[in-house]
Amino acid sequence: MRPSTSRGVGRARGAASALLASLLALVLVTGPAAASPAVASPAVVPAATPAAGDGARAVVDVTDFGADPSGALDSTPAVAAALDHAKDLGGPTRVVFPTGTYQLYPDRAPVRELYVSNTVGADQRYKDKRIAILVEDMDDVVVDGEGSRLVMHGEQTIFASIRSRDVVFEDFTAEWVAPRTLDLTVVAAGTTNGQTYRDLRVPDGYVYAVDGTTVRWSGETSPYTGVPYWTDQGAFGYQQVVDLATGRSSRGSWDGASTNPFAGVSAITDLGDGRLRFVYAASAASAPVGRVFQMRRTHRDTPAGFVWESERTTVRDATFGHLHGFGVVAQLTEDLTIDRVRFRAAADSWRTSAASADLVQVSGGRGTVTITDSDFGFAHDDPINVHGTYVELVSVDGPRTATFAYRHGETAGFPQFYAGDELALVDKATMTDVQGGTATVVTVDGPTGTDTSHDLTRMTVTLDRDLPAGIAPGAVVAENVTYTPAVEIRGNHFESVPTRGILVTTRKPVLVEDNTFDQMGMASIYVSADARSWYESSVVRDLTIRGNTFTRAQSPVIWFDPTSGAATRP
Structure with a gap:
């Protein structure tokens, strides 16, 4: 492959190099762990009349609600109050963290019952997610860290955008005190x-x-x-x-x-x-x-970042020293942008793991996934994975009605189809679309993603046309064609990962361009569709790979590996 000319070339090794330099110099960082901040319940102070921001955007300052930029107190309740106030304003807002250090504990963070792809499925022990920065049912909001350091404690989600539009998370560093x-x-x-x-x-x-x-x-x-x-x-x-x-x-x-x-x-x-x-x-x-x-541990109790049922979400100019649980997950969302984001442990922390699982995973996206000029290093699993989900046919319940089920233990509880979506049936043995098996979803009775009022693994779907004759339970899977995104991955740096660099399975156009891959343990770019193990869809029909640099590869750098439900591969 020809050398890359991307903007991501030439990055330093970051945390690992600094850690090695300290090690060889025998500079050991010593001393006991810092004491916990004093327990505080910051008073919720009504914000003043919103100030003029960029254009008509109101500015909501988290310190007006008791957040402590000195890092002495727990700022979590104050951050939640500031976001609630921004939501009440009902217009474009900028929620700002004046430059400083903010302690964020899970104990008083907002709690939501959520089911997230590739985490713990229907396991009720982990149904409740604590979220430090929760943007929920909001439009046109920027969460601006202004260069601040967010110190994360316990086990929780750093940020989430749920049922929201035009949301930006920018300009902050998030580090964990004692990740698991x-x-x-x-x-x-x-x-x-x-x-x-x-x-x-x-x-x-x-x-x-x-x-x-x-x-x-x-x-x-x-x-x-x-x-x-x-x-x-x-x-x-x-x-x-x-x-x-x-x-x-x-x-x-x-x-x-x-x-x-x-x-x-x-x-x-x-x-x-x-x-x-x-x-x-x-x-x-x-x-x-x-x-x-x-x-x-191998369980994934919560996503570190979560984007769900949202439109036009951006994460930019941020550094994540560690992602607890399961990285940044975008689930059934439209138009996701990751730009100039660094996934690295702090150089002086004696930590190297940037995450215990994937760094960025898109499970059922639409529109375009754009990931540019970012640095992915030292994850325990794939830095980027873009896929949908196959659900297996359980029963044919009528001429136009069928029941499907999630088949991987870590994926369940969230909706797979909405009324109006395009559904395609796929033959598990050949991984090809079933003739006459594409239809529009009319109704769905299944998991909601937020509660246990429905079976967490099964869904009954009614279509606008008759099901094909002869389809058999266990032999056919269905996927949501509407939620398959176009993908652009450009100018990024991937380093020191024991698995793949990029996994991609989507029917829409994919561009992987001007990236550098160094020390990938498996394929740097892995193209698949899986109807036997993880049940991650879909077929790939339009893929461009150009201008990338692959160094010190430990396996073939580009690998095509469809995994069918048959004894032999298609």
Whole structure:
């Protein structure tokens, strides 16, 4: 492939390079985690007459409602009050965070029962989502961080746009104090008394205690309840590794050293200053200095950002030091723009994981998805995934009525069709459209995305024409053709990911241009449609890939892989 001339070329390695430089210089960031801010209930102060902003746009200042730019108090209730006031104004608004540091805790954040694609499906343990910055049923609003730092606590969604139009989130940095993704960096390694050892650096913010040959971990303690936001032990349940010297990231070992730092451990000692010494049998392969063990749980309780049933949503000029749960998810939404957004852990944080799952996922979009001039690094899964969802035929209930069901455990609870949408039936064995199987949806009885009043996995759909004869339950899937977007991915940088760089499955035109891909563990650009595993649609018919640069690829850089419901592939 020819070298890229994109605007995204030449970016520094960012957090990993800075972390490695600190490591090699033996500059260890020490000291206890910062204490929690004082618990406060900021008074809701009525805003003054809206000031003139850009044009007729009213300005709502979150500090007028008690938000604290010094970072001493919890600003969450004040931010919610400011957004409620902006909503009441009923016109174009700019909600501003005067430059500063804002602490955002989940305890008093708005709560919504929401079901989100590729998260936890119908699992009722995670139905309630806490959202720090909630734009809901609003039009023409800009949330402007003015360069502020948002310090996130616990487990929550950073921002959401729900049933809203013309929404912009811009100019802020969001960082987590103690995300439930733990990175342990090898700062020293060798042998002592015939045994291999590694000294592992724990990022600040975590509470931990050695317990024999394991470690008990917890996140920070809620200042409201006095209880840790989460607890865990050992290797969490999932592990992968990244090498800071080379940038290689992998879900498996490439040099004989286990991805699990607890494998074969015979003793653990707390050395203080955030360092733990792990001692192993002499036969254990020693992970080198600069190796990072990245550990997490596999459930995805909430999206870090959520855009749902909205139109023309933009996220720009932002930095996400970590995305808790499942990245930024745009679900059944129209026209999404991601521009000049950086997904990287802070360089001085001893963290490398930018997310425990995908960074940006579009599940059922329409209009155009535009992702430009952004930096995607060190995610645990695919940086960008644009897809729809196949639902499987369960029963034919009448000449024009059928019942369909979600078939992946992490996807359920949200609507798949609206009245007026175009539905297409697809043969699972051949992955081709069923002849005569395209129709308009007249009515839908199924999940709403916000409650359990309907079955969370099944939906009954009535069409404007008869169903084709001979279609059989289990052999056919349906997709929403209306919610398949055009896609433009230009000028971005992708680095050090153990999976794919871009997944794309949509019937509309796709342009992947002038991007750089460095150290992708799987295909840099992966084109598929899946009616057997994740049930992510759809067929790809118009795809342009040009001007991209691929370096240090660990597999074919462009891969076409339709996954049918048949024993053999189509």
